Amino acid sequence: MTDKKTTKKAEPEARTITVVALDELTYGELDTFETIVGALPTDGDMTKLPTGKVMIALGLISAQRDDPKVTEADIRALPMGAIQLEGAAVNP
Numbered sequence: 001m002t003d004k005k006t007t008k009k010a011e012p013e014a015r016t017i018t019v020v021a022l023d024e025l026t027y028g029e030l031d032t033f034e035t036i037v038g039a040l041p042t043d044g045d046m047t048k049l050p051t052g053k054v055m056i057a058l059g060l061i062s063a064q065r066d067d068p069k070v071t072e073a074d075i076r077a078l079p080m081g082a083i084q085l086e087g088a089a090v091n092p
Helices: 027-037 051-066 072-076
Strands: 017-019 083-085
Touching (some): 017 051, 027 051, 051 072, 051 083
C-alpha cells in the first residue's frame, strides 16, 4: 500500500463586503451596476432583477471603494454570504 500525500489548496482569505446604500452610488457606480445587471436600480421593482447579478454589481462597487484593484472575477469567486446588505442581519 502506498501513502498518498494530500495537498490542501490554500483557502482564500475570508472576506465580507458590506454593500453601500443605493442612494450613495456615484454616476460611475450606477453605470457599473447597469453594465453588470442590464438595468438600473431605479427602473422600478428591484425584485424582478436577477439577484446574483445585483449582488455581484453591488459587491463590486462596494469593494472597489476600499480597493480599486478588486475585479468582477474576485467578487464572483466569493462564497454566498460574503456580500451583506447594509443593516441586514447576518445569520451565523
